[in-house]
């Protein structure tokens with residue numbers, strides 16, 4: 001391709017990608033699959049990498065952020081960004097409608113056409129397009145002057161870098177306004193990441209959105225899941241509108257995302273119905289809203305109505321009940337989750353927040369308690385966002401009496417009394433039989449790659465624990481067929497199968513058993529290494545941190561976790577009980593013969609003695625390895641019951657076929 005042709009292809013790709021972005025982000029109805037989209041993007045990236053002089057700042061590849069700024073420049077809005085006056089009751093909203101009619105000298109019986117929109121709780125921005133290209137983006141600031149956050153806004157995928165030309169001719173100039181926000185689910189994930197990094201939490205999605213947008217380093221903004229709904233315009237040149245509804249539709253046609261819930265209402269009663277309908281959806285929406293905006297649709301009427309102070313007479317924010325309230329913390333407790341993590345929870349005097357009574361609120365972790373200095377007895381501001389667990393926003397220190405008691409998470413588990421392992425901001429109970437974690441630990445113990453007890457799934461575990469038949473993991477080995485058959489949806493035969501599966505698991509080799517114990521940081525691989533190095537569970541149990549750290553792959557965190565686990569008396573007791581029950585902890589057989597070293601095995605058909613994973617372990621323990629298909633490099637095909645096409649392939653290629661018994665003998 002010559003340079004001209006490459007340039008043409010690049011432009012074509014950019015246009016296609018922009019169009020598919022629009023379908024995906026704005027209309028929510030993509031026409032191509034993610035994979036097809038990725039292909040277009042990859043082709044563009046490749047061409048731009050080869051011809052860097054053809055990279056344009058508005059290419060869809062350029063949303064990754066720019067070098068950090070020292071400070072934000074200020075931007076003066078051509079037309080001020082107004083705020084809205086509020087109503088809180090139906091009566092006040094009816095009065096808003098009556099006032100409009102009085103002002104316009106219309107009879108009360110006349111009905112005004114309104115556009116109603118959910119009022120997003122994020123932060124307002126203005127984006128300026130000239131000749132269809134994004135030039136400047138700014139925050140609302142004080143309404144007259146805001147901060148230049150162009151680089152940050154450019155990283156938001158729902159803000160087009162170029163207006164779409166498909167439906168409408170582009171205006172010479174367009175100042176468009178909208179609300180930047182973060183979805184509740186993304187907010188929760190962001191906070192979780194921050195918890196893992198030991199960073200302070202964002203109090204709510206609004207703060208998270210504001211904090212993300214006001215970053216001097218746009219590369220950070222680029223990583224934050226910001227989104228936008230556009231809801232209005234500032235100065236526009238080269239296009240005329242008659243109604244607000246027409247504005248919204250045209251914006252959408254230009255590729256600017258508007259809220260699909262927006263609606264035209266005939267008369268104030270329909271607008272009030274919309275408010276009620278959206279209010280009912282508030283908890284199930286995935287973004288935060290704090291009311292409904294009601295706007296006169298006709299722009300000539302808007303003009304006649306004008307503004308008072310800094311709010312237009314033609315619009316109002318009909319607010320929902322606030323999602324914050326103050327209440328008193330009665331006490332602080334540690335709650336143990338199913339993975340053993342201790343979470344501090346404030347037990348509060350019950351208080352209504354946005355229609356729901358709240359009496360518990362998460363305090364997240366010790367760092368957050370310390371940062372906010374929350375004490376038992378404190379008066380606090382509590383908030384609820386979407387369906388997120390209520391949170392303490394801050395302490396009302398002016399209400400302190402001096403009797404408030406600071407809180408520290410305990411170093412013993414409040415449920416089972418075991419020691420608590422501290423790791424970064426997490427406090428975790430290490431008790432193997434901690435009732436709070438028992439179901440989760442049994443699920444792990446019985447899982448396929450651990451003890452592989454077929455049939456002992458989530459539902460059965462649930463019943464066994466709830467009925468008190470299993471209080472410790474080792475109790476699994478004392479269950480009788482009659483006990484299991486007595487449970488819901490358990491036929492005699494399935495009960496028998498489970499007893500057999502439990503029995504069969506007693507011989508699982510040491511690496512699997514170590515993994516099954518659920519020691520923090522000890523996954524399958526580390527389980528194998530520990531088994532190889534120590535050879536028996538007893539030797540592992542008496543290992544010191546130094547012994548463990550002397551092993552290549554074992555770092556201080558794993559070493560500490562293993563030692564703490566075996567220092568816990570009730571864990572040792574449980575391992576003894578497992579032994580008494582017949583769990584054998586057999587060490588992994590050493591690579592006994594060099595004869596099978598490097599040999600390639602393929603399995604086909606159902607095996608009687610092993611699961612596929614076990615068979616694989618056994619082959620590896622003698623130095624061989626397992627492949628999934630037969631080729632001329634295959635040394636042995638092991639044929640179980642009803643072997644498949646692999647056996648015929650082996651015959652064709654003259655590969656040795658062994659029965660499972662022959663395979664066993666060979667091992």
Ligand code: IVH
Pocket residue numbers: 081082083084085117118119120121122123124140179231232293312315317
């Ligand atoms: S219209 C003159 N529409 O509410 C009208 N505002 O107090 C100006 N907001 O700063 C705003 N959703 O941040 C409008 N659909 C919506 C909105 C909305 C959220 C925010 C916006 C504005 C504030 C007004």
